[in-house]
Amino acid sequence: MKDAVHLNERWSLDYDGTPVPAQVPGCVHTDLLAAGLIQDPHIGHNEQHVAWVGRRAWTYSLELPSAYTGEEHHERTDLVFDGLDTVACITLGGRELGRTRNMHRSYRFDVTGRSGRLSVAFASAYEEAESVRALTGERPNVYPAPSQYIRKMACAFGWDWGPTVVTAGMWRPVRLERWSTARLARVRPLVTVDGTTGRVELHVDVERTAHGAGRTLGLHVTVAGIEAHAEVLGDSAVVALDVPDAHLWWPRGYGEQPLYDVELTLRDGDAPLDTWRRRVGFRTLELDQRADEHGTGFTFVVNGVRIFVRGVNWIPDDVLPSRITPEHYRTRLTQTADAHVDLVRVWGGGIYEDEAFYDACDELGLMVWQDFLFACAAYPEEQPLRGEVEAEARENVVRLMPHPSLVLWNGNNENLWGFRDWDWEDPLAGNSWGEGYYLGLLPRVVAELDPTRPYIAGSPWSGSWDHHPNDPDHGTHHSWEVWNRQDYTEYRAQVPRFVSEFGWQAPPALATLHRALPGEDLAPDSPGMLHHQKAEDGNGKLNRGVARHFTLPDGDFDRWHYLTQVVQARAVATGIEHWRANWPRCAGTIVWQINDCWPVSSWSAIDGDGRLKPLHHELRRVYADRLLSLLPGTDGPELVVANQGAEAWNCEVTLRLMRADGTLAARVSLGLTAPPREVLRVPVPPDVLPATGSDKEYLVADADADADADADGLRALHFEVRDREFAYPEPRFEIMVEATGPDRDAVDVVVTARTLVRDLLLQPDRIAPHATADRGLITLLPGERTRIRVRGARGAGANAFRAALFCVEPA
Structure with missing residues (x-):
């Protein structure tokens, strides 16, 4: 039976002749950090101070004893690297085993009977990229770094949200595999379902030793207690x-999300030689791209149900990806699922994630849209890149296809659009x-390899x-004019068929900034803040976004920080509410982005x-099955009741016309029913419409709650003018802190409003760095109260919580 010896310890990194202890999986940066030889690139300006690490060669070594590779018990011993980052020469006992040039592949070398010093020498990724550029010629890139000339995580070279930290090392596990007669070289599962019958079809390739050549071998597979057998006469x-x-x-x-264990065993007679185990799930999948009266659709259909996708874009969760553990993936993806997200797009400038990522998505019911790894650049198609691209694609398609969460393969991020719109054609000159x-x-x-899943280019x-690559009426659309140049209200100007990227910036939490910028006197334009803002004119866009709606604070960082968070949440909500209201013409939104790889705006x-x-809290609201909205219509505001649940939504909606001073001007109630998976749009009755352009009236819609009690249930607001023009009263509210009973780490902060309190926000990290709150932005009418559960801040008093509360104030 095949066995494995893991080689994750006893490695050393050569640092100018000095051996530094090294850990695998890992990289040069993590090993130098552990040895105290560099500072954390996440902190302050350290990114610049460690830039030299990515521009030089590095060598790892390990003594490999003969006892590991001898032929006493196995005919063959393979040295297996699950991931080498990126350009490496591997030697054993002074003899070369092979060379690599792709971070996104695994490698296997026959080391039977060999021993001695195992060395993995990594060249500078910059030098490799420059040498390939010299062979293929220059190609356009959104960024100055030569990321398109090397099969490496592109965002390691820097992005508009990420630092330049160019890594090298054994970023995935290393092991010896010892086997005899034959092994399972590749198992390609095709999992389908017809009615109530699931089918698992395993396409198996085997590798044989000389002893195993010509022998008839057996395959035995079990799923859900059902068994099947087949003979292997050749190699497949x-x-x-x-x-x-x-x-x-x-x-x-x-x-x-039921999952079924599949176990495949390769046998020589009754003797097991090798085993392959995975989990699969049965579901049907279609991507409906038929033409209709609006253009070309883009709708996911799972098990016959048409789905409005509630998605987010995912980038590598650490600029040093070897640090991302299974527990880390689970935490971040659970946070993602908690926002009512149902799809995660793995973006093309990062990596094919670890199995732990896809396992968690399988279990959490998060569909995965997987990009192939090409982003924002023109990529040469000549050797040595073309062969690497094909090998990488073949390996990762087969590796990931057992996962039922995987629903789409996507060819690239923005490169077809870039060719048409980013002045690439002339410089390419036909290349x-x-x-x-x-x-x-x-x-x-x-x-x-994977005909069970759709592919898009x-x-x-x-x-x-035949159409512009970013035509909103056909296929997928990236909406970046908003944020880059326009106010977020302009999201309502279009109804794309599927919005696969859109978003708005905001800085990280205050506690995150304090950790990342120790000792800095924080200001929007302080040195550390600017260094941790990588977007072109990022702060300018943040400030313009705030100034369109509020008075831009002068010299008040806390107020600026709060308002940028408000605008980010409102901007994304504006887009999602509008596009959800236009289902089924628009069939999904994928917010840019759910996560970060370091502390950054x-x-x-x-x-x-x-x-x-x-x-995040706002996503939880607008991505919930039931969403209540007030949106501009042709003849005034419309009430939108969006129901993505499987049951009809019978609700009573209370509409109130309120005055800024807190008095009620008019009130009506509507009994409404939104059918399953449908949207209901109703004109607002004239009796409760604010006067056109009024700066002293606003409209409130409430459903599934008593509008006169706690501010729970679903709420929508409509103001005729922007915040800076509205006659807000000075906000007044009272707070109490209450114990929560058996949960000794939690308290309830009860806020009671005495005036209109718009977009109240408790920032728990201002009280204690690890404190959390279960609510985001909340608007209270006079007399209403809300209860915010805070964990990690027990013992804090009412004054501490009051200092952490912010809301909209008069201009």
Whole structure:
């Protein structure tokens, strides 16, 4: 039977002749950090101080004893690297085993009977990229770094939310695999379902030793107590079985996520040689891209149910990805699911994530849209890159295809759009730029290896060159004019078929800033704040976004910090509420972005230290099955009741016309029913409409709650003018702190409003760095109260909580 010896310890890193203890998985930066030889690149300006690390060569070594590789008990010993970052020469006992040039592949070398010094010498990624550029010629890139000339995590070279930290090392596990006769070289599972019958069809490739050549081997597979057998006469075979009454895997919010263990054993007679184990799920999947009266649709259909996608974009969760543990993935993805997200797009400038990522998505019901790793650049299609791209695609398609959460392969991020709109055509002068990958190579690989899943050429992409790549009426659309140049209210100007990127920036939590910028006197333009703002004119866009709606604070960092959080949450909510209201013409939104790879001002809902921004709480509201909105209509505001649940939503909606001084001007109630998976749009009755352009009246809609009691249930607001023009009263409210009973770490902060209190926000990290709150932005009418549960701040008094509370104030 095959066995494995893990080689994760006893490595050393050569630092100018001095051996530094090294850990695998890891990288040069993590080893130098552990040895105290560099400072954390997340902190202050350290990114600049460690830039030299990525520009030089590094060598790892380990003494490999003969006892590990001898032939006493096994015919063959392979040295297996699950991930090498990136350009490496591997030697054993002074003899070269091989060379690598792709971070996104695994490697295997025969080391049977060999021993001695095992060395992995990494070249500078910059030097490799420059040498490939010299072979292929120059290609355009959004960023100055040569990321498109090397098969490495592109964002390591810096992005508009990430630092430049160019890593090297064994970033995934290393082991010796020892085996005899034959081993399972590749197992490709095709998992389908027909009615209530699930089918698992395993396409198996085997590798044999000389002793195993010509022998008839057996395959034995079990799923849900059902068994099947097949013979292997050559180097490949297929074994299949049916699972009657299979339970379907559903996306989060649509049903359960049953998973089935698959165990495949390769046998020589009765002797087991090798075993492959995975979990699979049964579901049908279709991407409906049919033409209709609005253009070309883009709708996911799972188990026959058409889905409005509630998605987020995912970037590598640490600029040093070897530090991301399974527990780390689980925490971040659980936070993601808690925001009522049902799809995560793995963005093309990062990595194919670890198995732990996809396992968690399988269990949480998070659909995965997987980009192939091309982003924001023109990629040469010549060697040595073309062969690497194909090998990488083939390996990762097969590696990830067992996961039922995986619902889409996507060719690239923004490169088809870039070719058309970013002045690439003239500089390219007819040279290759990646089109052959996206429209040729990659769809062929997916069709051959994983025909159970759809493939699209890119995001954005209209489906063909007959339309502009970012045409909102066809396929996927990236909405970046808003944020870059326009106010967030302009999201309402279009109804794209599917919005796969849009977003708005805000800084991280205050405690995150204090950790990342120790000792700095924080200001929007203080040195550390500017260094941790990577977007072009990022602070200018933040300030303009605030100034369109509020008086921009002068010299008050805390107020600026609060208002940027408010605008971020409102901006994203504005887009989602509008696009959800236009279902089924618009079939989904994928917010840029859920997470960060370091502490930075960015578009994220969870900051680089894992703290939730107000945007995360707002996503939880606007991505819930039931959403109540007040949106501009042709003849005045409309009440929108969006129901993504499986049951009809019978609700009584209370509409109140309120005056700024807190008095009630008018009130009506409407009994409404929104059918399952549908949207109901109702004109607001004239009796409760604010006067056009009024700065002293506003409209409140409440559902599923007693509007005269606690501020719970669903609420929507409509103001005729922007905040800076509205006659807000000076906000007055009272707070009490109450114990919560058996939960000794929690308290309830009870806030009672005496005036209109708009967008009240408790920032718990201002009280204690690890404190959390279960609510984000809340608007209270006079006399209303809300209860905010805070964990990690027990013992704090009312004054401490009051100091951590912010709300909208008069201009």
